[in-house]
Amino acid sequence: MAQLTFYGAVEGVTGSLYLLQTDKATLLLECGLFQGRREEEDANEKPLPFETSTIDAVVLSHAHLDHSGRLPLLVKSGYSGPIYMTRASSDLIEILLKDAASLQERDVEWENKRRRRAGKQEIEPLYRLEDVEATLDYCQGLRYHQRTNIADGVDIRFLDAGHILGSAIVELYINERGVEKKLVFSGDLGNCQAALLRDPEVVEEADILLLESTYGDRDHRSMEDTLQEFEDVIEEASANGGNILIPSFAVGRTQEILFRLGELYQAGKLRHQAVYLDSPMAIAVTEIYHRYQDIYNEEDKAVIDATSSTSRANQKSLHTFLPVLRYSTTTEESIALNKLESGAIIIAGSGMCNGGRIRHHLKHNLWRRQSHVIFVGFQAMGTPGRALVDGAEYFKIGGDEIAVRAAIHTMGGFSAHSSRTQLIEWLGYFQGEKPRLFLVHGEEKAKLTLSEAVKEIGWHPEIPHLGQKITF
Structure with a gap:
C-alpha cells in the first residue's frame, strides 16, 4: 500500500x-x-x-x-x-x-x-x-x-x-x-x-x-469589469497627476500586468509617460517569458505578434508590445524613481509589500492623495499588503509611520x-x-x-x- x-x-x-x-x-x-x-x-x-x-x-x-x-x-x-x-x-x-x-x-x-x-x-x-x-x-x-x-x-x-x-x-x-x-x-x-x-x-x-x-x-470579478476598473484608475491618476504603484509578484502577475498595460497602450489609452519595472528579478523573469512564447495561449500571442514593433532583433515581446516600458535594474535607478511625483506607473516587488523595492516607493507615495496603489494578487493574513487592503490608516516602514492617503485598489480579477x-x-x-x-x-x-x-x-x-x- x-x-x-x-x-x-x-x-x-x-x-x-x-x-x-x-x-x-x-x-x-x-x-x-x-x-x-x-x-x-x-x-x-x-x-x-x-x-x-x-x-x-x-x-x-x-x-x-x-x-x-x-x-x-x-x-x-x-x-x-x-x-x-x-x-x-x-x-x-x-x-x-x-x-x-x-x-x-x-x-x-x-x-x-x-x-x-x-x-x-x-x-x-x-x-x-x-x-x-x-x-x-x-x-x-x-x-x-x-x-x-x-x-x-x-x-x-x-x-x-x-x-x-x-x-x-x-x-x-x-x-x-x-x-x-x-x-x-x-x-x-x-x-x-x-x-x-x-x-x-x-x-x-x-x-x-x-x-x-x-x-x-x-469568485473573481469578471476580467471585463477588472480591465475597465484598471483603465479607470489609470485615467484618474493621469487626470490628477498621481503616480500608480503596483506591488506585484515577479513571476506571472508582473507579466500579466505588462500585457494589460500594453493593450491599453496599443489602444491609445495609456497616457502615463513611462512604465517602470523596478525589479531585477521580475526583469529576468520577463525575459524568460519571452523565450517560452510557444506555451502562450494563441489569442494573446497573436495580439503581441500583430501589434509589436520588430526593433529588437525582429523578436516580438512584451517589451516591444509596450514601448514605454523602462527597466530599472540598479539601486541608483530605483532611488531616482522616488523623485517622480506624477506620470509614472511603477511595478515592483514584493507582491505583499513585506520586502523589496515597493516599500520605498510606498514611503514616497502613500501620503500623497493623488497617488494610487493597485493590488493585483492575493494578500496573506499578517502581511503589510493585507493591512493596506483592509484599510490601515498608517503604514510602518522601518522607523517611519506613513499616513495612508493614497487610493487603495484591489483587483482580484487579476489573480x-x-x-x-x-x-x-x-x-x-x-x-x-x-x-x-x-x-x-x-x-x-x-x-x-x-x-x-x-x-x-x-x-x-x-x-x-x-x-x-x-x-x-
Missing part, C-alpha cells in the same frame, strides 16, 4: 510538502517555504520531517517559493537525487532561489550586526548561494505530456496548470504488485480569465486528488489562481468513480466553503491536518 503524508500547505497556503512512500520508492512532492507571519515563517527553521537519505526523487509543480523554496535546505541536508519539473520551471527556479538566498544572507548580516552589539550569538541563513548552486545541478526539466519513469514503479506526467509559466498539474502513476494507482496534484490552477497562459488542462480520472483551494470561498467556480468546473471533468479528494493550499474559510460546495455535486472532500498519513 502506498502512503502519503501531508507535511505542508494544509494549514494555510504556503509550505507545500508531501511525502509519498510506495513499496519500492520514496518521493517528495514539493518542498516549499512557509511565508506570511513571523510565526509561520519560523517553521522554515525546523528540520525537515523525514530522513533525507530515504528520498529517491523530488517532484515540483512550479517555481514559486511556497512550492520550491526549501529545496536548497533539502540538498544542504544531504539530498543528491533528481528534482523533476517542467523545462520553464527549471529556468525560473534559478532566479527565484538565488534571490531567496541573497535576501536571507542580507537579512542575517543585518541581524548579526545587531547581535554582535548586544553580545548575542550570531545566526546563519537558511541557506546560501552555494546551496542553491548545488540544488540547480539536480534539477531536470521535462516537457508537458511526457510520461517519464522517475523511480522504481513510479511514472510522472506534467499537464499545463496555467498558473505561471511552466506550472504543472502533476500526475503520478504508482505501480505496486501489478496494480496501478494514479495520484493527481493540481498544483496551483490558473485563472481562466488571465492573459498569456493557457487554461488549466483537464484531468478525467484519478484515485487520489490533491486540490488547491486558495480562492475556494470566492493567477482559479476561483471557486473555476475549481468546481475543473472537478466536473472527472469521469466515472470520483477519486478520494483532499483540499489543500487554502486558509480555513476557503477550504471549508469549497468543501461544502463540492459536497453538493457528489464529492466527499477531506481536509487533512498537518502530519496526517493516508494509505491507498
Whole structure:
C-alpha cells in the first residue's frame, strides 16, 4: 500500500510538502517555504520531517517559493537525487532561489550586526548561494505530456496548470504488485480569465486528488469589469497627476500586468509617460517569458505578434508590445524613481509589500492623495499588503509611520489562481468513480466553503491536518 503524508500547505497556503512512500520508492512532492507571519515563517527553521537519505526523487509543480523554496535546505541536508519539473520551471527556479538566498544572507548580516552589539550569538541563513548552486545541478526539466519513469514503479506526467509559466498539474502513476494507482496534484490552477497562459488542462480520472483551494470561498470579478476598473484608475491618476504603484509578484502577475498595460497602450489609452519595472528579478523573469512564447495561449500571442514593433532583433515581446516600458535594474535607478511625483506607473516587488523595492516607493507615495496603489494578487493574513487592503490608516516602514492617503485598489480579477467556480468546473471533468479528494493550499474559510460546495455535486472532500498519513 502506498502512503502519503501531508507535511505542508494544509494549514494555510504556503509550505507545500508531501511525502509519498510506495513499496519500492520514496518521493517528495514539493518542498516549499512557509511565508506570511513571523510565526509561520519560523517553521522554515525546523528540520525537515523525514530522513533525507530515504528520498529517491523530488517532484515540483512550479517555481514559486511556497512550492520550491526549501529545496536548497533539502540538498544542504544531504539530498543528491533528481528534482523533476517542467523545462520553464527549471529556468525560473534559478532566479527565484538565488534571490531567496541573497535576501536571507542580507537579512542575517543585518541581524548579526545587531547581535554582535548586544553580545548575542550570531545566526546563519537558511541557506546560501552555494546551496542553491548545488540544488540547480539536480534539477531536470521535462516537457508537458511526457510520461517519464522517475523511480522504481513510479511514472510522472506534467499537464499545463496555467498558473505561471511552466506550472504543472502533476500526475503520478504508482505501480505496486501489478496494480496501478494514479495520484493527481493540481498544483496551483490558473485563472481562466488571465492573459498569456493557457487554461488549466483537464484531468478525467484519478484515485487520489490533491486540490488547491486558495480562492475556494470566492469568485473573481469578471476580467471585463477588472480591465475597465484598471483603465479607470489609470485615467484618474493621469487626470490628477498621481503616480500608480503596483506591488506585484515577479513571476506571472508582473507579466500579466505588462500585457494589460500594453493593450491599453496599443489602444491609445495609456497616457502615463513611462512604465517602470523596478525589479531585477521580475526583469529576468520577463525575459524568460519571452523565450517560452510557444506555451502562450494563441489569442494573446497573436495580439503581441500583430501589434509589436520588430526593433529588437525582429523578436516580438512584451517589451516591444509596450514601448514605454523602462527597466530599472540598479539601486541608483530605483532611488531616482522616488523623485517622480506624477506620470509614472511603477511595478515592483514584493507582491505583499513585506520586502523589496515597493516599500520605498510606498514611503514616497502613500501620503500623497493623488497617488494610487493597485493590488493585483492575493494578500496573506499578517502581511503589510493585507493591512493596506483592509484599510490601515498608517503604514510602518522601518522607523517611519506613513499616513495612508493614497487610493487603495484591489483587483482580484487579476489573480493567477482559479476561483471557486473555476475549481468546481475543473472537478466536473472527472469521469466515472470520483477519486478520494483532499483540499489543500487554502486558509480555513476557503477550504471549508469549497468543501461544502463540492459536497453538493457528489464529492466527499477531506481536509487533512498537518502530519496526517493516508494509505491507498
